[in-house]
Amino acid sequence: MSSTERNEAVEVDVEGREYGRPDGRSEQVLGPVVRRRDQMVPGTTDQRLLDTRGPSDWVHSDPWRVLRIQSEFVEGFGALAELGPAISVFGSARTPAGSPEYETGRRIGAALVDAGYAVITGGGPGAMEAANRGASEADGVSVGLGIELPFEQGLNEYVNIGVNFRYFFVRKTMFVKYAHGFVVLPGGFGTLDELFEALTLLQTGKVTRFPIVLFGSAYWSGLADWLRETMIAQGKASPHDEQLFSITDDVDEAIALVTRVTAEG
Ligand SMILES: C/C(=C\CNc1ncnc2c1ncn2[C@@H]1O[C@H](COP(=O)(O)O)[C@@H](O)[C@H]1O)CO
Numbered sequence: 001m002s003s004t005e006r007n008e009a010v011e012v013d014v015e016g017r018e019y020g021r022p023d024g025r026s027e028q029v030l031g032p033v034v035r036r037r038d039q040m041v042p043g044t045t046d047q048r049l050l051d052t053r054g055p056s057d058w059v060h061s062d063p064w065r066v067l068r069i070q071s072e073f074v075e076g077f078g079a080l081a082e083l084g085p086a087i088s089v090f091g092s093a094r095t096p097a098g099s100p101e102y103e104t105g106r107r108i109g110a111a112l113v114d115a116g117y118a119v120i121t122g123g124g125p126g127a128m129e130a131a132n133r134g135a136s137e138a139d140g141v142s143v144g145l146g147i148e149l150p151f152e153q154g155l156n157e158y159v160n161i162g163v164n165f166r167y168f169f170v171r172k173t174m175f176v177k178y179a180h181g182f183v184v185l186p187g188g189f190g191t192l193d194e195l196f197e198a199l200t201l202l203q204t205g206k207v208t209r210f211p212i213v214l215f216g217s218a219y220w221s222g223l224a225d226w227l228r229e230t231m232i233a234q235g236k237a238s239p240h241d242e243q244l245f246s247i248t249d250d251v252d253e254a255i256a257l258v259t260r261v262t263a264e265g
Pocket residue numbers: 089090091092093094121122123124125128146147149153186187188189190191192194
């Protein structure tokens with residue numbers, strides 16, 4: 001005897017599995033959707049989620065990447081929304097632990113905490129570790145926004161809130177969105193990328209009142225000279241764009257400069 005003969009509401013799918021309601025009612029509830037009589041479909045939503053096997057190449061497609069990107073924004077916003085006032089500190093991943101530059105980063109991290117700020121870094125080694133270390137040793141909030149890189153790497157041990165990102169551009173949004181300003185220690189391409197992202201956002205008015213402090217005049221003055229004498233002199237930026245950042249060698253002055261806008265309200 002077939003299942004349809006046993007019970008009118010129970011039907012058989014193409015693979016011979018029974019579906020429909022065994023209590024005799026021809027109705028199917030699929031989440032918010034109700035299906036009745038000949039609109040009923042085999043199985044449940046959970047069964048289709050858990051039981052199905054099919055092609056998997058869609059995980060490498062752009063629509064799926066869009067969802068992954070969206071989930072990074074969701075995770076980042078969720079982790080950082082309640083952070084309170086914070087400053088992002090950038091600098092070279094290659095700054096050796098214990099070097100004078102590293103110790104300066106550590107002092108800056110601690111001084112920012114003493115001034116009432118959380119410290120956000122890229123969560124990696126070198127200058128990032130130094131700033132996180134100073135912040136954590138001062139019992140402050142020490143945030144590391146890590147990035148997936150082609151080689152094995154974890155968040156430095158001084159991070160006490162960490163979020164790992166796949167996409168650089170999502171991570172860069174977090175550095176700006178959750179900080180009141182940037183302190184930039186000597187660094188390479190990664191540091192310049194973060195610096196110029198902020199400068200571009202400021203220049204184009206996408207962010208306002210966002211102090212950028214370059215720490216270390218011996219390192220940064222060559223760049224500042226080139227910006228003034230070549231880029232601005234040849235009309236590729238405006239003379240007032242030079243005022244989008246400050247340069248200092250003094251930790252206390254760096255903290256005063258980077259927190260000035262916030263302190264002034
Ligand atoms: C080079 C090594 C590790 C790199 N690991 C990084 N981890 C997290 N964030 C990084 C890393 N490298 C670059 N960044 C980001 O760019 C900035 C530093 O780049 P730079 O080229 O060294 O200036 C930094 O602020 C990060 O946000 C092995 O030691």
